[in-house]
Amino acid sequence: MTVNGATRTPKVLIPEKVSPDGLALLNASVEVHERKGLSAEALIEIIGEYDALIVRSETKVNAALLAAGKKLRVVARAGVGVDNVDLQAATKLGIIVVNLPQGNINAAAEHTIALLMAVARNVGAASASLKAGKWERSKLVGIEVKGKTLAIIGLGKVGLTVARAAGGLGMNLVAYDPYANPSLAASANVEILPTMDELFEQADFMTIHTPMIASTKGLIGESELAKMKPTARILNVARGGIIDEVALLSALEAGTIAGAGIDVFTSEPPQPGDPAFELIEHPSVVATPHLGASTVEAQENVSIDVCTQVLSILSGQLPRSAVNAPIILPEEYRTLQPFVLLLEKMGSLFTQHFSPSNTREQVRTTFDLIYEGTLASANTTKPLFAALVKGLLSPITSAESLNINIVNAELVAKERGLLINESRSRETLEQEGYSASVTLRARLNPRSPSASRIPRTNPFAKETTTSTRAKRIEDQIISGFVSNNIPYISRLGRFSTSFIPDGTMLIGRNYDEPGKIGVVGGRLGKAGVNIRSMSVAPIEADDGEALLKVDSVVEGGGGTQKEALMILGVDRGVDEEVRRSLVSEDGLLEAGVVVL
């Protein structure tokens, strides 16, 4: 498999129990290491070798672990909840986080129903009592769920599946979920209530099915529990911490809540001294050790799904259900793919060609990125944006730190002071001979207080072999198109052209008059540099500056003369001495080397 341009076998680390069904898929093309029971420190020590990490809910994928994962490209959660993964840190590092939002929904919903019935009929306490040699029939009288109201907080995939099953048991269904789909709710006979307070008042049973996010942490605390009937029972198969464990324990002890079925805990496994310990021991509580997804069927589903996704991401394809990246359909991506290469080349060409100074300072620069023709109706341009950012930064960033992709491109651009405004122009390009093109133009940010101080140079400036004459920012424009899946540059600065941006290229500006190519070719030949390709670019005919007033800045004298660009693909680097020798009255006015 090719990983970051090199052919090697990727390594996948699995520190938790994942069903073998999917692992068989992985074993065929990647190296799989199952290492259960590692401490956080041991995990950090070894993560640097791995390209992918597959986890369930036990592994804490925090910023330190992600930062140590120098080769990590994907963290895959074999399940739904990603609250054990630091998404922000992963996004910053360009690590794709995927989850499997479908495979264990039924298992979680069935487990909720199991707890519902167990709590209603005292199944846990009855079983423990019988095992203890007792026969306590009158003490263990339960209630029926038929005709009772089940209140659902979070009517998503699990919540709706629970609703359908509970409907089958004859329960009345109400829900609170500000983002619920009303038609799905109606089809499951669920009444959506406008406030949580109404739900608390009506609930005989209340079940939680929201994700664990900042807004749901401690969602059910003392004051919420106080609004419920003393006969109400509570279920949580979502995440520990959504219900305040201390408040629930107090309510159970005070008899203001009748019972609870709990599968998930704030800290898992609960540590001695945690309020969860007492909660688990309470006679009115049925507790299970995070078993919602633990069925043979669900584990087969998520294992096959997670391993398929990891394989496809490692082989360079796009994720199907990434939590921190846009979803791009494969057919959409196929259409964009040739332009991805074009944008990367345009970005790299921009930085190298328009960087005549040696400054490395990061200046806030604004770019207009204009998609023209059929590209203007693309559903997403995220891959193109990411490719441009990568291209702009590649000449000035070390290869190891150039992990820019659709996950982190926007963040990286922001951090590096690149303001890129994307826009679309639907004008047809039929007369041009291709259906879509892209233009990249730098402009001074008029609102930036430093605009007047911005040097008329490219902000990413690296040491460059281009002439030291600053190129004016209004000339910093590149257009390109794709033909037969090959990227072409059609405009470079003030010059219209047509060349394939590939390999080492010498870009020279010269007076548009006969004999120049011969002079340059001769000098390169003498230096042992072969010319592989050649294009010339006359200045744009309709450009207001078609006739450039050549002043003292231009080596070679005064007067008014037409200019052209000469773009030569060469077979090796052109050293500084040779480049300088090309700039002369009978040769080039300016010469620079770019590597694309």
Ligand SMILES: NC(=O)C1=CN([C@@H]2O[C@H](COP(=O)(O)OP(=O)(O)OC[C@H]3O[C@@H](n4cnc5c(N)ncnc54)[C@H](O)[C@@H]3O)[C@@H](O)[C@H]2O)C=CC1
């Ligand atoms: N115990 C276990 O083994 C398992 C637990 N889970 C957990 O179950 C939960 C639900 O999973 P899914 O249904 O797949 O997620 P989902 O994303 O399909 O549904 C979550 C729902 O919660 C709603 N919601 C978000 N904030 C809310 C708020 N403040 N108030 C009311 N509703 C809110 C959302 O609008 C959404 O409809 C997750 O926490 C997941 O991690 C899932 C599978 C197994």
Ligand SMILES: O=C(O)C(=O)COP(=O)(O)O
């Ligand atoms: O998928 C989820 O959100 C779950 O809670 C299941 O967790 P698990 O994979 O059983 O550790």
